[in-house]
Amino acid sequence: MVSAVFHSPLEASGAVPTAASPPGGVAPTAPTHPKPPAVLQQRIDLAGLGRSWMQSLVPPLLGMVILIGLWALFTVNSSTFPSPKQTFDAAWVLFADPFYSNGPNDQGIGWNVLQSLQRVGVGFGLAALVGIPLGFAIGRFVFLERMVGPLIALLRPVSPLAWLPIGLLVFKSANPAAIWTIFICSIWPMVINTAVGVQRVPQDYLNVARVLKLSEWQVLTRILFPAVLPYMLTGVRLSVGTAWLVIVAAEMLTGGVGIGFWVWDEWNNLNVKHIIVAIFVIGIVGLILEKALVALARRFGHDD
C-alpha cells in the first residue's frame, strides 16, 4: 500500500529525465536537438496532469451538483423544507461567527463541534488506555481469551446508548455519562483488533526472537508492537468512527453543549436549515477524522 502510493510519483518523475536524457546525451554534437523533445515531454505531462485532475475531481463534483440539483428541484414549492439557497444563507450566517457564546444554551457551532470532539477524544482516549493493553493480554494468553471472549461477544452487540442510563446513575451527571457511552462503544474494536493482531504475529518473527534470545521487553517493543500496530490502528479507526456516530445520539439525550444537542435544539426551534447544516458539518468532521487516521495508518503500516 505504502509503496504503491509513495513510489509512483518517484517513478513518474524518474521516467522523465531518462526519457529526455538520450537527446541530452548527444547534445554536444547537436545542441539544437534536445529542445523539441523536452517541450514535447512537458506538453504530454500537462495533458497527463489534466487527465488525472479530470478523473479525480470531475466525478465527485458531478455527484455533488446532482445532489444539490435534486434537492433544489424538490424544494421549489416547499414551505417546510428549506431549499439549498436558504440553507446556504443560514450556513453563511452561522459560519460568520462560529465561536460566539451567549451562555450555555446559545453558543456558536464551532464550540458545539469542539465540545463533541472533546467528549469523543476523552472517551476514546480512556478506551484506548484500557482496550489496547487488554487486547494484547487477550491475544497473548489463551486462558484470558477464553475467559473474556464470551463476555465481549455478549456485550459488543449492545447499543452503547443502552449504557447511558448506567452512566447517569453512576456519575450522576450528563457529561461523564456521555463520555462513558463513548468509552463503551469505542473499546470493543480496539480490544478485538489488537487481540487478533497479536494472535496473527507470524511464528517466524517469534522464532527470530527466540533464536536471538530477545528479552520479554525486547520481544514486546521490537517484534510484537510493530507487528500489531497496523491491526491496532484499524481498531482505532473503527473506534473513532463509531464514537463520532454515537456522540450525536448521546448528546441528544444528555443535552449540554455539543453538536448532537445542537441538532435537537434546532429541531425544537423548528430550524430545519440548521439541522441540514449540522448534518453536513458532522459528515465533514467524520470524513476528516477518517482521512487523518487512514494517513496515520499508512505512515506506520509496513508491507512484507
Place this chain on the structure above:
Amino acid sequence: MTTDNSGFISVEGVDMRFATKKGSFHALRDVNLKVAQGEFVALIGHSGCGKSTLLNLVAGLLKPTSGVLLCDRREISEPGPERGVVFQNHSLLPWLSCFDNVQLAVERVFGGKEGKASLAERTRSALALVGMDHALGKRPHEISGGMKQRVGIARALAMEPKVLLLDEPFGALDALTRAHLQDELLKIVSRTRSTVLMVTHDVDEAVLLSDRIVMMTNGPAATIGQVMSVPLERPRDRLALAEDTTYMHCRKEVLDFLYTRHRHAEAVAA
C-alpha cells in the same frame, strides 16, 4: 557412524512426536547423526519427511520427545545465537531496514562487550559479505526475494555462530538467483569455516555444497536412510563439476535413493 568425527553436533536416539487433533503424529524415529566441526552437511528427503523438524530440533526451536541433542558437548535445550538460523522465508522484520534487521542480532550477541561503532561495523561487514552493503537503509519490501535471503544469511553470519542452520534457504528463489547464491554461500563458508547443516530438496544443491548428504526416509516415523560422503575437492566449480564423474555418481546415488528406494507415498499411489 565414523568415530574419528568429533561430533560437534550430536543427535542421539531422537524421537519426535507431535500432538495433533487426530492424536499423536510420529515425525522422527531413532535419529542418530554426528556432524564434525567445519563440516557442511545437507539433509535431503521428500517433503514431509521431517528434515525441517530435525533442523528445528538442532536449532532448539523444538524439543525432542526422547533422545538427546548436543552442540559442542552441551545439551541443546533452547534456541541460541551460537546456532544461527536462516529461515526458509527469510523472516526479516518488515518494519526494520536491512541494516537494523542485522543490527538487532549483532546488538543481542555483542551488545554487552562492544561499543556502538564496532557493532555498526560488524553489521556493515556482514552485509558486505553477502553483497548487500548497497541497500543498508532499504526495507525488506523494497528488495527482491534473493536480496532478502542474502540479508537473512547476513543476519545469521553476523552473530558469528558456531553452527549455521539453513532451512531450504534458496527454495523460494528462481534458478538463476539460486545458483548465484549457492556460489556465494560456498565462498562465504570457505572463508568462515562454519559448520553448516542445510535442509534442501534439491539434489544438485546438496551435491554441490556439502561434504556429506544425509538422506531421510519418508514419514511418518522418518529416520536417516543413508549417509553419503561427497568426495569432491574444494573450491568447487559448478561448470567444471557438470561433467565430473564423481559428481554424476553422487547425484545418481541420491536420485536413486529418493526415486527408486524411497519414492514419495503420493507418487507411489498416483
